[in-house]
């Protein structure tokens with residue numbers, strides 16, 4: 001056989017192998033997309049979020065409209081299905097403590113959770129208006145967000161959440177455009193370890209060295225970054 005013939009034979013073999021392999025590979029891919037459509041139906045999730053169901057209050061009562069604009073509740077849109085589903089499971093089990101969310105999450109079936117997170121992860125992120133940071137707050141926040149604080153061992157928020165707080169799918173949440181009050185409450189909770197549902201203690205380690213002034217600065221800074229900001 002000449003080297004040319006060997007090459008042609010190899011190419012033919014490769015073609016044959018592909019004919020076999022490509023069919024084999026196409027199958028699991030199709031199965032996976034079927035699974036996804038069974039996993040969560042955004043339209044059912046929206047109905048449940050807006051109107052509730054027996055034993056399940058409407059999420060919109062707190063996470064939508066005027067209640068959301070009050071700043072007391074987190075914006076759910078703009079987070080991944082993975083992050084949202086984890087929080088609901090953590091609330092239900094008590095791994096993340098909330099007297100308000102525990103009974104709500106515990107009442108949800110796995111199917112309802114899948115539908116709700118399909119709806120929220122795909123929805124446009126509503127803007128919650130908040131007091132912009134002062135110049136001092138913005139300076140403090142930008143320093144910690146981008147460089148951390150070696151003196152207290154605080155890691156730069158950007159290392160995980162991205163420079164502008166957009167989050168890093170699938171597990172690290174968006175903090176840009178989140179309610180200022182909610183961000184501050186969560187940072188205090190991470191600092192005191194009363195919120196302790198972070199794998200590897202990542203957030204407890206990042207928050208333990210923060211002062212009250214730094215927490216308010218970071219919360220004001222990230223809340224004021226428009227949800228439409230696409231930079232990571």
Ligand code: HEC
Pocket residue numbers: 049056057058059060061062063072073074075076084087088097098100101104116173185
């Ligand atoms: C009565 C008000 C209320 C209702 C109704 C409610 N929530 Fe909540 N939700 C809260 C509060 C308060 C928190 C913040 C808890 C905390 O302090 O950690 C929260 C937090 C969450 C979080 C965590 C968000 C994050 O960024 O980590 C998710 C997810 C969530 N709720 C989903 C839902 C869903 C889905 C529904 C509807 C089935 C719902 N909630 C109904 C008040 C409510």
Ligand code: HEC
Pocket residue numbers: 074086144145154155156157158159160161171172173174175183186187197198199202203206207218
């Ligand atoms: C080592 C990675 C890492 C670093 C550094 C980090 N975070 Fe986080 N952060 C996470 C992860 C992971 C979560 C989600 C934990 C969970 O599953 O509930 C989180 C969650 C949060 C939440 C809760 C969001 C919500 O919707 O409830 C806030 C607020 C937050 N981080 C702010 C910050 C700030 C501010 C900094 C900088 C001081 C920072 N993080 C640094 C990984 C990190």
